[in-house]
Amino acid sequence: MTTIAIFGVGLIGGSLALCFKGKPGLHVIGHSVRASSVEKYVQRGVVDQATTSMAEAAEAADFIFLCVPVGNLEEYVKELSRMNLKPGCIITDVGSTKASVAECGSSLQLNGAVFIGGHPMAGSERSGVEAASSHLFENAFYVLTPDTTTPPESLERLTALLQHTKAHIVSVNAKEHDEIVGAISHLPHIIAVALVNQIRGYHAKNEMYGSLAAGGFRDITRIASSEPVVWRDILLNNKRVLLSLLKDWNEEMSRFIEMLESDQGDHIEEAFRLAGEFRNQLPERRKGMIHSVFECYVDVPDHPGIIGQIATELGKHRVNLSNLQIIESREDVPGILRLSFREQTDLDQAVKLLGALGYPVHF
Ligand SMILES: NC(=O)c1ccc[n+]([C@@H]2O[C@H](COP(=O)([O-])OP(=O)(O)OC[C@H]3O[C@@H](n4cnc5c(N)ncnc54)[C@H](O)[C@@H]3O)[C@@H](O)[C@H]2O)c1
Numbered sequence: 001m002t003t004i005a006i007f008g009v010g011l012i013g014g015s016l017a018l019c020f021k022g023k024p025g026l027h028v029i030g031h032s033v034r035a036s037s038v039e040k041y042v043q044r045g046v047v048d049q050a051t052t053s054m055a056e057a058a059e060a061a062d063f064i065f066l067c068v069p070v071g072n073l074e075e076y077v078k079e080l081s082r083m084n085l086k087p088g089c090i091i092t093d094v095g096s097t098k099a100s101v102a103e104c105g106s107s108l109q110l111n112g113a114v115f116i117g118g119h120p121m122a123g124s125e126r127s128g129v130e131a132a133s134s135h136l137f138e139n140a141f142y143v144l145t146p147d148t149t150t151p152p153e154s155l156e157r158l159t160a161l162l163q164h165t166k167a168h169i170v171s172v173n174a175k176e177h178d179e180i181v182g183a184i185s186h187l188p189h190i191i192a193v194a195l196v197n198q199i200r201g202y203h204a205k206n207e208m209y210g211s212l213a214a215g216g217f218r219d220i221t222r223i224a225s226s227e228p229v230v231w232r233d234i235l236l237n238n239k240r241v242l243l244s245l246l247k248d249w250n251e252e253m254s255r256f257i258e259m260l261e262s263d264q265g266d267h268i269e270e271a272f273r274l275a276g277e278f279r280n281q282l283p284e285r286r287k288g289m290i291h292s293v294f295e296c297y298v299d300v301p302d303h304p305g306i307i308g309q310i311a312t313e314l315g316k317h318r319v320n321l322s323n324l325q326i327i328e329s330r331e332d333v334p335g336i337l338r339l340s341f342r343e344q345t346d347l348d349q350a351v352k353l354l355g356a357l358g359y360p361v362h363f
């Protein structure tokens with residue numbers, strides 16, 4: 001039996017637990033510092049066993065996943081280095097920053113255990129075990145940050161276990177990871193939060209701001225609802241990279257100010273054209289890049305029953321819809337329906353079916 005201990009059974013820890021639980025030969029132990037959380041993990045069937053004792057979980061484990069906020073990772077690695085771990089035990093984490101925890105892992109004597117940093121490039125603005133899903137990592141990249149001291153057989157064992165997530169496992173240097181992920185994940189979170197707070201200020205004086213906020217605002221700001229403590233830790237941990245990225249961001253904003261002040265319409269057009277070209281050639285529909293699910297948009301007239309009709313049509317043909325959202329709907333104006341699917345085949349079938357019924361479908 002291979003025992004997996006998960007510390008911090010929240011969105012990411014819970015999703016990993018669900019990927020492993022019930023698989024032949026795997027036994028999943030969840031750990032929380034709170035007794036009430038431990039009960040919840042077992043009641044929800046996310047883990048096979050749960051405990052508030054760190055030693056009980058860690059010392060039984062062949063694999064240890066640290067899924068707590070970035071600011072707590074190093075204290076966990078240090079605590080583990082004082083325990084009687086199984087020889088060959090692999091300790092990994094899921095933190096959104098990698099350089100500091102990787103350095104901590106390689107600087108400590110782990111008594112026969114091996115530390116390999118990790119980061120699944122998939123997530124959500126939601127948090128807690130309630131938001132966990134066994135599908136979260138499917139098709140996403142899952143970064144591992146081995147270094148020259150990592151035994152190849154340990155890397156192979158961890159990679160083999162992570163096949164249960166259905167993610168694509170890639171090895172990346174820890175510092176390079178923090179620079180790239182700072183740009184494509186941490187900076188966008190800062191921008192989304194700053195934008196929402198700017199509009200929040202206007203809304204405080206005039207509530208029409210919130211009422212009129214439509215698809216564009218919602219699309220760019222979903223991640224502003226992310227868990228504050230998790231993101232406080234990520235941003236502070238990646239401060240050096242982010243300060244440099246924010247300087248570049250200020251320059252991008254200054255260019256827009258200049259283009260507007262001097263009516264440079266051709267430059268504005270060029271900025272949109274270049275951005276569109278780059279975004280459109282990104283690997284679409286791969287989780288963790290742009291789309292977290294397989295999605296399409298359907299223009300629908302705003303009349304009663306239309307949504308039911310679409311859902312029924314998909315259900316009739318056994319197309320598995322994972323989410324449905326009305327982006328905008330006003331009387332006499334076509335609304336936009338966002339349909340989300342977990343599988344490419346479901347999306348393809350939905351596009352075919354709705355297209356045949358005469359609905360304009362976009363990606
Ligand atoms: N949210 C994402 O999209 C995402 C994606 C990839 C990786 N991550 C990383 O995953 C880790 C967990 O994030 P999450 O989104 O699952 O958050 P979460 O809030 O859903 O889960 C965090 C878990 O850690 C526990 N925890 C919180 N503070 C703690 C403390 N001081 N000591 C011990 N346990 C504590 C919580 O009880 C919870 O079980 C973070 O390191 C984050 O950087 C997050």
Ligand SMILES: O=C(O)C(=O)C[C@]1(C(=O)O)C=C[C@@H](O)C=C1
Binds near residue numbers: 184
């Ligand atoms: O989809 C989201 O909500 C996410 O924030 C996921 C996201 C990202 O920025 O892409 C966030 C943090 C991670 O560490 C990895 C992925």
